[in-house]
Amino acid sequence: MSTPHLRPRIHLAPASTWLNDPNGLVLLDGVYHAFFQTNPEGDGWGNMSWGHATSTDLLTWQEQPVALRHTEHEVIYSGSVVVDHANTSGFGDSGAAGPPLVAVYTSAYTDVSPRARTQAQSLAHSTDGGASWTLHPGNPVLDRASSDFRDPKVFWHRQSESWVMVAVEAVHRQVVLYRSADMLSWEHLSTFGPAGSTEGVWECPDLVELPVAGTGRSAWVLVVSLGAGGPAGGSGTQYFVGDFDGVTFTADAAGARWLDHGPDHYAAVSFDNTPGRRLMMGWASNWAYAAEVPTSPWRGCLSLAREVDLVLDEAALPVLRQRPVLPAAAVERVVVQRLAVAAGATGRLRVSTADGEDRVEVTVDRAAGLLLLDRSACGDVTFSPALPTVVTAPLPAADGPVDLLVVVDGCVVEVYAVDGRVCLTALVLPSARLTVVEVLG
Numbered sequence: 001m002s003t004p005h006l007r008p009r010i011h012l013a014p015a016s017t018w019l020n021d022p023n024g025l026v027l028l029d030g031v032y033h034a035f036f037q038t039n040p041e042g043d044g045w046g047n048m049s050w051g052h053a054t055s056t057d058l059l060t061w062q063e064q065p066v067a068l069r070h071t072e073h074e075v076i077y078s079g080s081v082v083v084d085h086a087n088t089s090g091f092g093d094s095g096a097a098g099p100p101l102v103a104v105y106t107s108a109y110t111d112v113s114p115r116a117r118t119q120a121q122s123l124a125h126s127t128d129g130g131a132s133w134t135l136h137p138g139n140p141v142l143d144r145a146s147s148d149f150r151d152p153k154v155f156w157h158r159q160s161e162s163w164v165m166v167a168v169e170a171v172h173r174q175v176v177l178y179r180s181a182d183m184l185s186w187e188h189l190s191t192f193g194p195a196g197s198t199e200g201v202w203e204c205p206d207l208v209e210l211p212v213a214g215t216g217r218s219a220w221v222l223v224v225s226l227g228a229g230g231p232a233g234g235s236g237t238q239y240f241v242g243d244f245d246g247v248t249f250t251a252d253a254a255g256a257r258w259l260d261h262g263p264d265h266y267a268a269v270s271f272d273n274t275p276g277r278r279l280m281m282g283w284a285s286n287w288a289y290a291a292e293v294p295t296s297p298w299r300g301c302l303s304l305a306r307e308v309d310l311v312l313d314e315a316a317l318p319v320l321r322q323r324p325v326l327p328a329a330a331v332e333r334v335v336v337q338r339l340a341v342a343a344g345a346t347g348r349l350r351v352s353t354a355d356g357e358d359r360v361e362v363t364v365d366r367a368a369g370l371l372l373l374d375r376s377a378c379g380d381v382t383f384s385p386a387l388p389t390v391v392t393a394p395l396p397a398a399d400g401p402v403d404l405l406v407v408v409d410g411c412v413v414e415v416y417a418v419d420g421r422v423c424l425t426a427l428v429l430p431s432a433r434l435t436v437v438e439v440l441g
Contacts, residue, residue, distance in 0.1 A: 003295050005433045008410035009334050010059040010327060011284065012036075012302040014051060018043050019300030020290065021151075021204055021267035022281045023050055024067075024081030024103055026130075027274050032058055033130050034281065034302065035103070037078060040066050043299040044291060048075040050105070052130065058279070058305040058325045067133055068105065068124060073113040078151040078204055079105030079121070081130075083273040088163070088182045091125035091134075101126040102183055103133065104165065106150040107140050118145060121152045121167065123183060142178065142186045144169075149176075153206045153269055154183065160246040164189075166222070170201040175224060177207075177249065190248040192222065196238045196256025199229025204237075204267040207244060208278055212310045212318045219310055219318050220244040222251070223259060223280075225267045227287050232263035232391040234288030241310065241318050254317050261393030262373065262415070262424035263288075265303055279305045279325070284412050284425055289384035294429065295411060303425055304407065304414055311421065314397055323420040324407065333433050335408035340401040341366055348440040351408050358430035361440075362406050362415055369395045371404075371417050371424060379430040393417075393424050408434050 007013060017038050024035035031054050038051035050068035053061040068076045081103045084091065091100040103124040109115040120140035124133045142152075148170040157164045157179075165178040165186065173194035178186040193202065206223040222240045230236020237259040240251040259268055260282070268282030282303045285293065293299055305325040310318040326336060341347035341364040352359035358379045363372040375381065376389035395402065398418055405416040410433065415424040428434065 001296060006295050006411040006429065007298070008301050008412055009331055010409050011304060011412050012053055012061040013300070014038060014298050015063055016043070016297040017051070018045055019051065019298070019302070020045065020283050020285070021078045022269055022283060022302055023078050023105065025269060025271040025279070025281060026081045026083060026101065027271055028083055028101065028129060029098065031056060031129070032271070033081065034061070035067055035081060036302065038066065040069065043297060048077055048108070050076050050103075059327055067130065068103065072110065074107045074109050077106035077108045077119065078267070079103060080153045080269065081272060082154055082156065082163075089123075089125065089184065090182065091127070093127040098129075101130055104152045104154045104183065106152065108150070117147055118143070119147060119150045120144070121165070138184070141184055148201070151204045155207070155272065157246060164207070166205040166207045168202045168205055168224075170203055173198045173202045175202065175205045175222065192249050195251065196224070196240065197226055197229045197236075200227035200235065202226055204269060206269045207249060208270050209244070210278055210308060210310045212312065213321070215312070220249060221310070221320065222249050223268060230263065230286070231258045231261045231393070232388050234263060234286040234386060235266045236260070237266055237268050237282065239320060252317065257319065259320065260423045260425050261371070261391070262426045263388050263391055264427045265423070265425040268303070278308050280308050280322070281305050284427065288386035292384045293427065294380060294383050301412060303412070311419075319421060321420045322416065322423050324405075324414060324416065326407070333435055335406065335435060335437055337406045337437050339364075339404040339439060341404060342401050343399070346441055347404060349404070349406055350438040350440055351406065351434045352436045352438070353430055353432040353434060354436060355432070356436070358432070358434065360408070360413055360428050360434060362404065364395070364402055364404050364417060366395070366402060369397070371395050371415065371422055373413065373415060373424055373426055375413075375426055375428050378428045378434075381429070383429070391424065391426060393422050395422060
């Protein structure tokens with residue numbers, strides 16, 4: 001049954017296919033490109049390829065033709081895209097208007113391939129702004145003879161003047177780091193992990209340097225997603241703050257923290273080529289029930305883009321702050337609601353359908369130190385026994401009022417508290433759009 005009321009308006013969702021991890025998030029010539037895991041032949045996981053969408057504002061997305069399509073011998077797993085400004089790869093075209101885009105992706109080889117059941121890293125490039133792609137004839141460019149070596153995230157490391165790749169040995173719960181001058185030949189640098197949560201396989205790493213607000217210094221953040229053991233059950237994403245010296249990432253003593261405390265935020269990675277700001281997007285779903293989510297004719301969407309940096313917590317340790325990119329003006333049938341909750345008080349927002357039958361409630365309980373989202377009365381909550389209906393997140397101590405921001409867009413709810421230090425993302429499946437807002441306390 002078609003569910004147009006569940007289609008988001010400011011979140012990226014495909015027209016009629018499956019979507020999971022964001023891949024190759026990049027800004028080029030004023031256009032944001034989001035590549036993503038997709039099944040071009042249906043709304044279930046399989047035939048993995050790279051979908052493609054573009055936007056000038058990170059809110060209104062135009063789906064483009066499939067960028068990298070699966071073949072008989074390989075399916076295209078997650079990876080990243082960079083702007084090769086200096087043409088280090090040699091893929092640039094002297095007749096092109098700008099530098100090449102280079103995609104670094106996982107080739108997952110099928111049973112009929114000579115490399116059957118292994119995963120290795122491959123390249124493709126574009127000289128027309130991402131409209132068309134050429135596979136590198138020397139693929140793969142990095143092969144560990146492993147069945148679980150995947151999800152390369154590549155960035156230019158200014159200090160060493162080289163490309164750095166973080167990828168995972170998923171089953172071993174390890175992030176492996178490599179360096180290259182041209183993205184064609186890679187040298188192993190170091191290995192991080194296991195650390196933090198290790199209940200699920202590790203996937204979709206990212207390593208970014210972020211400013212620590214108000215200090216004049218920066219720190220490095222290693223992001224790792226895990227297929228199970230998330231904070232609300234099922235999949236989730238953790239991060240470590242520390243230092244990267246060009247060879248080794250060393251986490252600080254605080255260890256792992258959750259990037260998002262909700263059940264439906266996974267595989268968050270950053271955009272390339274956004275000078276002066278760092279933006280991230282994730283997949284708004286959960287591996288525990290993603291294949292069963294009853295949206296049609298599509299299944300899966302991405303989170304809002306979030307501008308990220310670090311702030312000092314009460315122990316003077318840097319923690320991630322995430323602030324969503326929001327429309328400048330109201331968008332019809334999209335709720336963006338703010339609330340300030342005084343010290344010791346409880347604040348509650350309810351967003352419901354016009355008839356009041358379906359609703360989601362968000363509560364800030366200052367006395368208990370909790371942020372709570374309740375979707376138990378919001379449409380179909382029985383399609384999967386793995387679906388948590390009430391989820392919570394701890395709130396850090398704060399002087400003065402705590403700010404709450406709630407965004408409701410079709411099937412997605414995103415909650416931000418304490419200036420984005422606490423985030424919680426959840427899917428909802430109401431019978432009609434949630435548009436009526438009540439402040440209950």
